[in-house]
Amino acid sequence: MGEAGRILLAHGAGGRLSHRLIELFVDAFDNPILQQLNDQAVLDPPGSRIAFTTDSYVVDPIFFPGGDIGRLSVCGTVNDLAVGGAEPLYMSASFIIEEGLPLDELERIVHSMAREAASCGVKIVTGDTKVVERGKGDKLFINTAGVGRVRDGMELSPSRIRPGDVVILSGTVGDHGMAVLTKRKGLEIDIPVESDCAPLHTLVAAMIDASRGGIRAMRDPTRGGLATILNELCESSGCGMLIEEERIPVRSEVRGGCELLGLDPLYLANEGKLVAVVDRDCATAVLEAARKNHLGRDAALIGEVLEGPPGRLLLETSVGNRRILEKLSGEQLPRIC
Amino acid sequence: MGEAGRILLAHGAGGRLSHRLIELFVDAFDNPILQQLNDQAVLDPPGSRIAFTTDSYVVDPIFFPGGDIGRLSVCGTVNDLAVGGAEPLYMSASFIIEEGLPLDELERIVHSMAREAASCGVKIVTGDTKVVERGKGDKLFINTAGVGRVRDGMELSPSRIRPGDVVILSGTVGDHGMAVLTKRKGLEIDIPVESDCAPLHTLVAAMIDASRGGIRAMRDPTRGGLATILNELCESSGCGMLIEEERIPVRSEVRGGCELLGLDPLYLANEGKLVAVVDRDCATAVLEAARKNHLGRDAALIGEVLEGPPGRLLLETSVGNRRILEKLSGEQLPRIC
DSSP: OOGGGBOOGGGGTTSHHHHHHHHHHHHHSOOHHHHTOOSSEEEOOOSSOEEEEEEEEOOSSSEETTEEHHHHHHHHHHHHHHTTTEEEEEEEEEEEEETTOBHHHHHHHHHHHHHHHHHHTOEEEEEEEEEEOTTSSOSEEEEEEEEEEEOTTOOOOGGGOOTTOEEEEOSOSSHHHHHHHHTSTTTOOOOOOOOOOOOOHHHHHHHHHHHTTOEEEEEOOOTTHHHHHHHHHHHHHTOEEEEEGGGSOOOHHHHHHHHHHTOOGGGSOOSSOOEEEEOGGGHHHHHHHHHHSGGGTTOEEEEEEESOSTTOEEEEOTTSOEEEOOOOOSOSOTTOO | OOGGGBOOGGGGTTSHHHHHHHHHHHHHSOOHHHHTOOSSEEEOOOSSOEEEEEEEEOOSSSEETTEEHHHHHHHHHHHHHHTTTEEEEEEEEEEEEETTOBHHHHHHHHHHHHHHHHHHTOEEEEEEEEEEOTTSSOSEEEEEEEEEEEOTTOOOOGGGOOTTOEEEEOSOSSHHHHHHHHTSTTTOOOOOOOOOOOOOHHHHHHHHHHHTTOEEEEEOOOTTHHHHHHHHHHHHHTOEEEEEGGGSOOOHHHHHHHHHHTOOGGGSOOSSOOEEEEOGGGHHHHHHHHHHSGGGTTOEEEEEEESOSTTOEEEEOTTSOEEEOOOOOSOSOTTOO
16 A cells, blocks of 8 residues: 555644544534534533543554444443443544554544444544654554533442442453454454443443432443452442352353463453442342343343452352452553553 | 563553552542542533533653643643633543653653643543553653633634734744754754743633623644644635734744744744634734733734635735745644644
């Protein structure tokens, strides 16, 4: 491919080529706020509390089974808003592009973002593009920030978690981490698993509606996996937690891949799953509501909140032993999201 | 320096080391919303329209005379909100760190951000950290997104620009671009100029108050410089514009550096300047208000809006010739912000 089909440093210099790049984004993300091409988007008064979140995405490779870095960057921010009890409304998108990235790859990613945002009812209203020299980046990094409307009266916080609450997981763990790994350079392995990358806002809304205020806290177990996120909920709440290995859904392909690679699926990243800590009295209703949504069809009650040990997560293994499950301590998988 | 003082891949893996890094941010950006360590910040209802903006910063080098990438990332987002007529309130901060970055450099940058945000009255309420392998990034990239409150009744837009309006520039141009260049590897030159990197929200507020509704549009001439930003205002408004070279303040050091390097100060990036297109009737009041603010002490009326040529920017040179000033067309200076 000649230089003509690739990103050049001049695409990031603020001049004519930058403007051509901006046209790609403006056409794909098609909405009147972005079309104003101001350096800031002016949004209607939300009339309620707003949720605000950001994540940068550096996943390697940028295309993987079940998704790409663009789709991931939209779902990730939608999910961070959703698990905070907020309805996703607006998003920013900022691109750090390595010189030489094929323009058609960028276009595929931008259109993937546009489709996902449209399907979520989220408008991408402002953005930025920078280009760095060859060897000073790695194809493409994307940052998205999101603004959402917090439901009236909604208070989700680990501080609301109480002993006796139960832990609901919305589906299988490890799919995203394993899917990205199978395409990692130097590691290519033949495991037929797709990323679970998906926007969780409708699942969250269904669970909230069914709970009648009984959901204490929700999180999406992305980087660091289920074990790390549950550890964080234990630490923040000061409670203990006991989860049962047998109840945690794991695809056989993911389990097999983990055995092959010496990994633990409880520490693998997920991009379309959530954990909810809920009042025991509403657990059945929340679980049923989750299972009616296709993104929650494998939802399971996987454990409960205990008085102690304070801040610690216990795992009851399939052979009946109990052990402490720590946070991820080292570098299991860099650049998984 | 040993590995102990550097960023490791494990700092980005979501485990224990990530949490130590998060402590650095939470301590520095010290506020109760960020301290909740949720994946999203919940903010009070702003009770008005909100402005939303984002920028990624990839400036090279990360420390330069008059600032650093952290201070730049705060000022840049404050300024994008301010020139949209919004009061900056909240900010996100997301870091893409290259493995091996000395921790003390990261700390200096984070504290620089914290100081600047505090001085602007902006809270950094949510964020993210990723680490990429050596050679897959370049020390540090920062993304900030900002949320601000738009003043009631405030409508700033290029579409409000009319023939007869005048163009006010808040001070000297080219300082930031030249300051970064003097420290660029392989180019080190001895020009005593500092970046103008500064938050413009108080200057903007003073100008808005003095204008009694007469400000049509404001922009900060960052990447691509004054010539590019004025071209954008011409294109968006469909009007022509004539600016006079002699009225545009340029420091003699910057002018000298430009002659040495074959650059045009009108295309150099600025990080503490703004241009305002204002109703001629309020020009004197706005100019006086700007000059009373230390960031606007060199403010000047540099030109006027014409019927045509539609969408084109004309420069009257110091010898009295008129020529069309184009947008930046190539790659004058990559990674200037």
